[in-house]
Amino acid sequence: MEKWIVSSSPHLREGRSTQGIMRDVLIALLPAAAAAGILFGPRALLLIALCVASCVAAEWVCRRVMKRENTISDLSAAVTGMLLAFNLPVGLHPLMAVFGCVVAIVVVKQMFGGIGQNFVNPALTARIVLMTSFPSPMSSWVQPFAYLDGSDAVTAASPLGILKESAGAGLPGYLDLFLGARPGCLGETCALALLLGGVYLVARRVIHPAVPLTYLAVAAALSALAGRDVLTELMTGGLLLGAIFMATDYTTTPVTLKGRVIFAAGCGVLTMLIRLFGSLPEGVSFSIILMNLLVPYLEKWTRPRPFGAQKEGRGRAG
């Protein structure tokens, strides 16, 4: 007589896994990583590798110390490492980068319970911690292709910095912006590569296109209202990187599509407010983190009504 397995239905699974989703995100980040290598040289690739390795190592050690089941195989720590590296200037001291990785994984992610539990984006929070800890190294931009003639130390102003300081004189052209030939964080400059990654994520149904499109559309509309050049606005700073890869992070955004679209719209508004009126040139990181903090409220406001429920019988207190 065989021994039958008795379990709760459904007895079939779609075949997707957390690891598979994270792998898709890593694949989507590859074009931008390649662009960083071309634009900023081998040092960019080394920094990416260092951040990925540090994040994975930090997660491994952390889970060991907490005596919890190890989760590095879900690849989420590798994604965090890659995203954090994308938010750093290529010339940053490696130890500072490692410090950022430890903050992202240990403080922001694991101390709150690990994957799915952190309430703010680990990579962005680490970037903000690095910016406030090391303001000067974190805003020392290098000209693209400077590595070719060995002039690594040449620092330059980022396009948003130029906008802030000198109202636009000396901005790179659209083609340079699109291909990423401008100073900036190593993974944020190449619009083409980021868009490729975004298309891949949409095609693989990892993200819903409404989220990045809402973020970009709101930012574009506000910059048009403010009389700024819309395309330049969209292709500078970390806007594309943030809209495609950070504002779509599952854990730190609402669970309903409606909630996510409102989240993205809020990010667009905050980004433009910071860019137009703040003393910092760039506002993507802060706007996403601020919206992360609002997620519990967004969830409460966008809770779906069960199918067939009467209006007055909504029956859902938050």
Next chain:
Amino acid sequence: MERIVKPYRVHGGARVPHRKNTAHAETRAMPAPARVLLPMQQHVGAPCEPLVKKGDRVLVGQKIAGSGAAVSAPIHASVSGTVAGVEKVLLPGGRVSDAVVIDSDGSMEPDPSLRPPKAETLEEFLAAVRESGLVGLGGAGFPAHVKLRVPAGKAVDTLILNGAECEPYITSDHREALEHPQDVVEGARLVQGMLGIPRVILAVEDNKPDAIAALRAAAGDAPGFAVLPLRSRYPQGAEKVLVKACTNRKIPLGKLPADAGCIVMNITSAGFLARYFRTGMPLVQRRITVDGSAIQNPANVLVPVGTRIRDVVAFLGGYRGEPRKLLMGGPMMGLALPDDGAPVLKQNNGILAFGGADAKLPEPSACIRCGRCVAGCPMNLEPLLLEQLAEQRDAAGLARSGVAACMECGTCAYRCPAHRPLMQAIRLGKNLVKQAGGKN
């Protein structure tokens, strides 16, 4: 015949693999098994009481159990032979029921007193449907005579024949549409005429174009009839989803299709009604799909109700490899059985057996809040939230979050990339709410 081109929009669902391996093979009829077990509970409602005792000789179609309760359905002998006694059997889902056990004499001799029932008035019709023992053949097992009695004050203008068959593997309704399309249409016209319903929609998922064509041809220009191809997306056949797709109406929470002006009936049930009113033979046999990686020769089989699953499997050449999981119903909503000695029930449309990797589910990991369960829920619930509340044993929170609305289609758990046992947690949550309600 009226043409409806497109179904209305429905929320959520999932793309499931079809695996309709048995769709294109003629139904095989199974000879009388040595013994049948007829549980007294093969329907939603009150269990039946046996009308026969050990040693009685019974004939095919003879009523052997009934109940005076309003919501119940009588049970008939599915083989001719001798009553061996009344035994306890474990029903799928864990309940224990008495079952009349009949040892077959192998002759399948029908009860000579069976006559086509008289149905000139609605009352006669409903009484005859009750005596037929018919319950919803799509899986729910709701007594048909109760479903067809429209509550006073409610107007029903649409009869929906459910041929969606959205579960993977299962093709028993598909074969009914191909083998007996005339019976399906005749049964539907009977109900239409008796209840005075203007519109009849035969709804079939569009992965069965041959069934759609067969039903269209059979319906011809019958007044008020339309065949509606549904999107092949699980769970199109769930009552609330189906009513929305066919009529754009929402069944209010906790209400019946009649509250949205609809009656929903399985197409095999309609085919059965046509045959019953022609011959008088009650529900004693049914078509089941037998499939899965651990079945030697998958097929649709016409089996006497109460045949033990292992006898059906043996008739098809036995198991392949080592079977580890046995399901009554489809892989999305079917119940896992602890024993293949369990009998085939009236409402049972499939038996699936799986071996090796197919029998196991992946290990769960932490929820990443991807929202796929929320986007997939046809009832617009938030399964991840319900799971948390169930883990916290928060009955009040579960009730507020609408856990009672869940129809257990399993789409959330199917889609979850973290393989959370969402369905199990939600079932626990429903019980918590029931228990808490009982205390107040």
